[in-house]
Amino acid sequence: MSLFPVYTLYPVELKQGNGCYVVDANGQKYLDLYGGHAVISIGHSHPHFTAALKDQIDHLIFYSNSVENHIQEELGRRLTQESGYDDHQLFMVSSGAEANENALKLASFHTGNAEIITYTGSFHGRTTGVVATTDNPNILPKYGSQLPVHRLSMNDAEGTEKLLKTRKIAAVIIEGIQGVAGIVVPDDDFLRSLRTLCNIYNTPLIIDEVQSGFGRTGDFFAHQHSGVQADIVSCAKGMGNGFPVGGILIHPKFKARKGMLGTTFGGNHLACRATLAVLDVLKQENLLSHAKELGEFCIQGASQFLPTNQIKGRGLMIGLDLGQPIADIRKRLIFTHHIFTGSAKNPNVIRLLPPLNVTKPQLEQFFVALEHELNS
Numbered sequence: 001m002s003l004f005p006v007y008t009l010y011p012v013e014l015k016q017g018n019g020c021y022v023v024d025a026n027g028q029k030y031l032d033l034y035g036g037h038a039v040i041s042i043g044h045s046h047p048h049f050t051a052a053l054k055d056q057i058d059h060l061i062f063y064s065n066s067v068e069n070h071i072q073e074e075l076g077r078r079l080t081q082e083s084g085y086d087d088h089q090l091f092m093v094s095s096g097a098e099a100n101e102n103a104l105k106l107a108s109f110h111t112g113n114a115e116i117i118t119y120t121g122s123f124h125g126r127t128t129g130v131v132a133t134t135d136n137p138n139i140l141p142k143y144g145s146q147l148p149v150h151r152l153s154m155n156d157a158e159g160t161e162k163l164l165k166t167r168k169i170a171a172v173i174i175e176g177i178q179g180v181a182g183i184v185v186p187d188d189d190f191l192r193s194l195r196t197l198c199n200i201y202n203t204p205l206i207i208d209e210v211q212s213g214f215g216r217t218g219d220f221f222a223h224q225h226s227g228v229q230a231d232i233v234s235c236a237k238g239m240g241n242g243f244p245v246g247g248i249l250i251h252p253k254f255k256a257r258k259g260m261l262g263t264t265f266g267g268n269h270l271a272c273r274a275t276l277a278v279l280d281v282l283k284q285e286n287l288l289s290h291a292k293e294l295g296e297f298c299i300q301g302a303s304q305f306l307p308t309n310q311i312k313g314r315g316l317m318i319g320l321d322l323g324q325p326i327a328d329i330r331k332r333l334i335f336t337h338h339i340f341t342g343s344a345k346n347p348n349v350i351r352l353l354p355p356l357n358v359t360k361p362q363l364e365q366f367f368v369a370l371e372h373e374l375n376s
């Protein structure tokens with residue numbers, strides 16, 4: 001074994017993907033209700049997406065951010081407009097952790113402060129700075145990551161204000177909907193309070209939409225359900241439908257200076273073309289309203305056999321708390337029913353993060369399989 005074995009692997013080798021399906025080396029087809037950690041937004045190998053990538057590969061795959069890149073400019077224009085963040089500006093990176101690193105750095109440059117407020121259950125990435133804001137001591141190294149982070153309970157507006165009053169806070173960072181924790185939706189009122197408090201104490205509000213963004217919840221970003229605007233929004237995962245791409249949307253009050261942020265790969269020609277293709281399909285196929293409708297259908301389906309307080313989430317970001325460990329059920333879903341689902345830090349929660357063009361019959365197929373497993 002010449003690979004550093006940090007991943008727990010299922011004995012399945014995937015060779016092909018098409019829409020909401022993946023196919024293994026033996027030709028077995030699986031329904032993919034997880035999208036490889038919420039990455040597949042518009043479906044595996046969507047023809048518009050693959051055609052755009054092929055075309056771009058034939059022209060120019062990469063050049064660094066030392067020359068004008070009109071594809072990146074077009075993406076900046078379209079992403080800000082189509083996400084409802086018209087006044088923000090885009091900085092491109094290549095992953096979710098890198099997006100949050102840059103968001104936190106920018107907030108620290110802006111305020112001159114170092115301390116960060118985050119919330120129980122958070123997952124913002126594993127790189128050395130941002131890992132300190134992730135609620136998982138098992139992945140925290142001894143060096144570099146001892147950021148002064150305050151971790152408060154979700155929805156604790158009072159505690160947040162107490163800390164903001166110290167005037168030492170560089171940023172408040174929160175996920176639009178917590179994914180890794182097991183689908184935890186912050187109260188709309190809490191998000192609105194955060195917006196008000198961050199305005200009063202002049203502290204940047206960073207909303208991490210790496211998992212919950214790009215249409216997954218039926219809004220472009222999950223937090224838009226509460227009507228708030230963030231100072232910085234971080235994105236990745238569904239943004240590239242499998243192409244590694246990330247970005248932050250930045251309020252104009254943050255003033256850029258040359259060399260302040262930078263990356264070699266972020267915003268390259270192929271990455272921008274991939275993201276533009278995702279935006280095209282989200283619009284052409286009305287995937288936001290589809291995600292909303294199918295999310296309601298999914299919650300309705302789950303409520304046939306689970307109490308409503310065990311069904312969490314919005315749109316196609318759903319957590320089903322089965323009230324028992326789900327590890328074996330997930331295995332049987334894969335190997336008996338040929339359906340991929342996701343797990344979470346909460347061992348009782350199945351995470352559903354399907355491609356946004358999943359259909360009702362596909363979700364029904366999952367509910368039949370799950371009900372069978374729960375009753376056997």
Ligand code: PLP
Nearest residue numbers: 095096097123124125179210211
């Ligand atoms: N933020 C959130 C909300 C995530 O769910 C993840 C990954 O699961 C990250 C950040 C980190 O993204 P990446 O693995 O691309 O660095």
